[in-house]
Amino acid sequence: MTEQRSTPLAPDRAADLRAADLTYRDVGATLTGLPSGYHHLHHDGAVGHGRERFEQCAAAVLAWQVQLRSGARVAATDDPLVEGTVADVVLGPGPLALRAPVRVVRVVDEPNRAGFVYGTLPGHPEDGEEAFLVHLDDDGTVRLAVTAFSRPGSLLTRVGGPIGRVAQRIMARRYVAAIRSLRPGVWPAT
Template identity: 30%
Template sequence: MFSLRKPTREIINNYLEEQSKKPFSYAETGALQTGYPKGYVHVNRSVLLGKGEQTFLKGKEAITHWKMNDLGWVYPSPESSFPIEVGQVFATQTWSLGLWLLNPGKILYVIDESDEQQARYGFGFGTLPGHPMSGEECFLVTWDKQTDEVQYSLRSFSFPKHLLSFLGYPYVFLMQKRFGRDSLRKMQEYCRSLEKK
């Protein structure tokens, strides 16, 4: 959904209600759990958040509050209070080139597991028809208990779905790179800011 004005909460809620009744906009739902399907642009980025259980818990908290999507030009919409659960429909707002975009998705799976080797928390979502791209994305925090390192990773596969996204794909590609870079930095900053408290 494209708009010249920032969408109101009422518009967003109505839009999400409408999108919740629609199927995913691509066929390979859940594919990111096992690999990358052909025919899409693949992204795999990660960053070290720090070490230890407390850092892992901070990273988990950041994902729970959608901090990886709160970047100053991308925002959780209408607020960062969507529960992280399978089937949850949500949207992010993007401000770009004088337009507001609402990017709807639905959570496909939640990862919340721990054993002697590692602990992981995050989720993956698929795009809905109103999203300018088609594909899947996963946000994940992993604590390697052997090295004590905590990593945040961002993985996705996508392809332009909307005509404007297709025609302007070089710009869209740059925005995807910017999102990845800013998301990793935001997660680092969030964890480090909590360490100082």
């Protein structure tokens, strides 16, 4: 698979997203304990083995590869992302595309855990937060964990009800598969 990168977010759009408030209150709760009143999601899977693989996967996660390799398009203010990065994550073709504005609310950079958390902004179909964390276990296994809490944030997701939750579970599996697909020593391109 060829390397994919995010595109720059238009300056006017970036300013609008930076000025917007998050659509939920429990900022950072994907790292500390999922709040009540939301649907919860947790999915993780092995994506490799060893310190080098952990570092490769962590760099990929911070460069939007979870989303890009899962079929989304990303327009962002930063790549690699940093805390405060705003982005539009877009799924689907042309006029059927679903735009999901987000802000990176936490970046995790620990010896055996790395990744980020983003929260929803106005216009996102859900209200809540999603974390993408790469873990290096004691036995050397590298895992990607996707954790989220959300509730419908638009008429479409309220009407769709359980269909949205099924779609979230499918995407979580795609996210893990996307990072698993990184060829050791090949990504990022040099």
